[in-house]
Every structure is written in structure tokens, then in C-alpha cells.
Amino acid sequence: MSKSKLNKAIGSIEPSMTIGISAKAKDMCASGIDVLTFSAGEPDFDTPENIKEAGIKAIRDGFTKYTAAGGINELKDAVVMKEKRHNNLDYERNQVCISVGAKHSLYNIGAVMLEKQDEVIIPAPYWVTYEAIVKFVGATPVIVKTDEKDKFVLNKDKFLRAISDKTKMLILNNPGNPTGVTYSKKDLEFIADVAKEHDFWIISDEIYEDIVFDGYKPVSIATLSDDAYKRTLVVNGTSKSYATTGWRIGYTCGDKEIIAAMIKLQSQSTSNPTSISQMAAVEALNGPQDSVEIMRKEFEKRRNYIVNEMNSIENITCVNPKGAFYIFPNVSAFYGKSYNGHKINNSMDFSMLLLEYAHIAVVPGIAFGDDNYIRVSFATSMENIVKGMKVFKDFINRIQ
Numbered sequence: 001m002s003k004s005k006l007n008k009a010i011g012s013i014e015p016s017m018t019i020g021i022s023a024k025a026k027d028m029c030a031s032g033i034d035v036l037t038f039s040a041g042e043p044d045f046d047t048p049e050n051i052k053e054a055g056i057k058a059i060r061d062g063f064t065k066y067t068a069a070g071g072i073n074e075l076k077d078a079v080v081m082k083e084k085r086h087n088n089l090d091y092e093r094n095q096v097c098i099s100v101g102a103k104h105s106l107y108n109i110g111a112v113m114l115e116k117q118d119e120v121i122i123p124a125p126y127w128v129t130y131e132a133i134v135k136f137v138g139a140t141p142v143i144v145k146t147d148e149k150d151k152f153v154l155n156k157d158k159f160l161r162a163i164s165d166k167t168k169m170l171i172l173n174n175p176g177n178p179t180g181v182t183y184s185k186k187d188l189e190f191i192a193d194v195a196k197e198h199d200f201w202i203i204s205d206e207i208y209e210d211i212v213f214d215g216y217k218p219v220s221i222a223t224l225s226d227d228a229y230k231r232t233l234v235v236n237g238t239s240k241s242y243a244t245t246g247w248r249i250g251y252t253c254g255d256k257e258i259i260a261a262m263i264k265l266q267s268q269s270t271s272n273p274t275s276i277s278q279m280a281a282v283e284a285l286n287g288p289q290d291s292v293e294i295m296r297k298e299f300e301k302r303r304n305y306i307v308n309e310m311n312s313i314e315n316i317t318c319v320n321p322k323g324a325f326y327i328f329p330n331v332s333a334f335y336g337k338s339y340n341g342h343k344i345n346n347s348m349d350f351s352m353l354l355l356e357y358a359h360i361a362v363v364p365g366i367a368f369g370d371d372n373y374i375r376v377s378f379a380t381s382m383e384n385i386v387k388g389m390k391v392f393k394d395f396i397n398r399i400q
């Protein structure tokens with residue numbers, strides 16, 4: 001066949017490294033190697049019983065057929081109530097689209113809103129998928145580096161310099177993956193004002209809003225003014241707050257024409273998100289919320305331990321995150337040195353040697369757009385964290 005098999009768009013993106021490394025760690029475990037996994041971007045907790053029961057009940061009740069492409073009304077209503085309760089945001093049913101995970105929500109946003117000439121501002125370090133979606137739909141990611149000394153909050157001048165007349169949107173993730181960055185109301189007000197002045201959209205990925213520490217309470221940028229409300233698409237889902245990553249339910253709230261376009265796309269692509277997962281998500285959002293707080297508290301305990309341990313290591317600096325379940329230590333002081341005769345030149349070398357010799361899986365910072373760091377997820381048991389940090393320190397001590 002002389003014609004090229006694949007199109008240019010798929011050639012422009014890499015497979016998700018967060019998923020790839022976790023799959024590799026699982027394969028190593030399956031082959032009998034005891035890998036300590038700090039790569040997973042998902043809660044290690046089981047899905048709460050009431051949510052599972054709602055899914056089982058949906059199966060038993062025969063709720064196993066196609067639903068409306070953009071989701072069932074019960075779930076849209078549950079999302080509307082949750083956004084009111086949690087963020088004091090007012091939406092109507094026609095402003096909500098239920099998708100197959102927040103990743104799917106984000107993909108649909110890119111697919112229905114972006115065109116070739118458009119630029120999308122993405123603060124880095126960023127979650128792997130933002131850049132990939134923008135590239136895949138043929139638009140241009142404009143990456144704005146943030147600094148460890150600013151706790152990875154977007155720098156105002158750098159942000160302003162990144163804006164052009166082609167800027168179509170900003171993707172904001174608060175609390176953020178992979179750094180755990182959190183934005184104050186004041187930071188967000190500045191961003192909302194700039195978005196208004198330069199007239200671009202704000203995609204606010206709020207999927208970690210419940211996993212917050214030290215009393216930090218995230219403010220949704222959509223609440224800041226009538227203008228911010230109109231130009232923001234809030235993206236969220238049940239994966240992280242309710243430990244339902246495999247159930248695949250995400251949602252978008254905002255402008256009703258964009259929502260209608262997303263639903264139209266879903267009607268011609270995935271059709272509805274899984275019917276039984278939608279029922280489980282109704283229970284997640286409407287049912288008792290105690291499990292969310294139990295998991296949050298446990299994450300905070302682990303965060304306290306792992307940040308302390310990491311910062312006790314000479315030559316490593318690690319920002320104390322106020323949200324999400326990752327730390328993002330700077331390991332660049334070891335670049336140019338060697339482990340077991342192997343030179344460490346970058347975050348990939350560091351992570352691969354760590355996996356091969358210490359059997360610890362982390363994600364190299366390069367996947368998130370910053371090669372000086374590694375991402376260490378603390379969505380794993382305290383026992384694993386204690387053991388993992390001992391092995392990690394031993395690995396560091398052997399670097400020459």
C-alpha cells in the first residue's frame with residue numbers, strides 16, 4: 001500500500017505516559033516483580049459501596065440500554081445540584097453534557113471549539129492530555145512555564161506575553177496535576193480579567209476540587225463574575241472524588257451552544273456514557289458524601305509524610321502541594337551523575353533506572369513538560385509510601 005496508513009494528526013501526539021508507565025508497572029507486578037507503584041493517577045481506594053450498589057441495581061433493573069447521548073436527566077440534575085451546592089454555580093440541564101470521563105469532556109471541547117489557527121494557553125507543568133488534545137485537533141498549544149519558586153502558579157507577565165490575537169482558550173487545572181498547584185481567589189480574578197480583556201475562553205478542569213489540604217478551599221473561576229461565568233466551561237467528573245476511575249463518568253457545564261455541539265458530536269461518536277455508570281454517578285453525587293472526606297483525610301496524612309521525607313533528602317526540593325494526590329520533586333541535581341554505571345541525563349533516565357533497579361514506578365517530568373522533575377503519586381497505601389521512601393533514599397544514596 002503506497003498511501004500512508006495513518007493521518008498526520010495521530011502522528012503528532014505521543015501515547016499517554018501516565019497510562020503507559022502504570023501499565024508497565026502492572027505488567028512487572030504480573031511477572032512476579034514486586035513493584036512499588038507511585039505512578040498511578042487514580043485513587044487506590046475501592047469505589048464506595050453505595051455507588052457500587054447503585055450500579056448493580058441499574059443492571060438488575062435492566063437499565064442497560066442506550067440513553068440520551070449527552071446523559072440522562074437524573075444525572076444532569078445531580079450535576080446541576082452539585083455545582084450549586086459546592087460552588088454556588090447556577091446551571092440548567094441544557095448547560096450540562098455527561099461524557100465518558102473528564103478526558104472525553106476535554107477532547108469534545110477541543111473537537112467542537114478549536115480550529116487550525118487557534119492557540120491554546122497551557123500552563124506547564126501540565127497534565128499530559130491537554131497538549132495532546134490541542135495538537136490532535138490541529139490547533140497550537142502555547143506552553144507557559146511556571147516556576148517552583150511560585151509554587152507553580154502562573155506568572156502574570158509570562159501569561160500576558162503568551163497571549164496573541166489567536167488565543168482561543170486557556171486550560172486551567174485547579175488543583176493541578178502534576179504539581180498540586182492551587183490558585184487563590186486573587187490569582188483567579190487576575191486570570192478572569194485578562195480573559196475578559198483579550199476575549200478568550202477558560203476551560204476550568206476542577207477534577208481534584210475535593211482533594212485539598214491545609215483547609216484550602218478552591219474557588220471555581222466561573223463564580224467570579226457574570227463575564228467569567230459565561231466564558232468558562234467547568235470540567236469535572238466522579239473519577240477522583242469518588243474513586244470511580246474505571247466507571248468513566250465526566251461532565252462539562254457552561255455555554256449551551258457549546259454543550260449542544262458536544263452532545264451532537266457524542267451522538268455521532270461514542271453515543272451515551274455507559275448507562276449503569278450514569279446511575280452509579282447519580283448516587284455518587286446525590287448520596288452520602290462521607291467517603292469523600294474519609295479519602296481526603298487519608299490523602300492529607302500521606303501528603304504530610306511523603307513531602308517531609310522527600311524534603312529530607314539532600315539535593316531534592318519538593319513543593320508542599322495543597323491539592324490533588326501528587327508531589328513533583330525536583331531531581332535535576334542528579335543529572336550528569338551515574339547509577340550503577342548508567343548516566344542520568346534527564347527525568348526519563350532517572351525514572352527508568354528507578355524502575356529497573358529499585359522497582360519504583362514514577363512518571364518522568366518530561367511527560368508534563370518539565371524535565372527537571374518526577375511525579376510521585378501518593379494514591380497508594382501508607383505502608384507502600386513508607387517502604388517506597390526507604391527504597392527511594394537508598395537509590396539516591398547510590399547515585400555517584
Ligand code: PMP
Nearest residue numbers: 101102103127177207237239250
Ligand atoms: N483532568 C486531570 C487533571 C486528570 O488528572 C485526569 C485524570 N485522568 C482527568 C482530567 C481525567 O479523568 P477522567 O477521564 O477519569 O474523568
Ligand code: GLU
Nearest residue numbers: 016018019040041042177
Ligand atoms: N489522570 C491520571 C494521571 O495523570 C490518570 C491517567 C491518565 O488519564 O492520563 O495519571
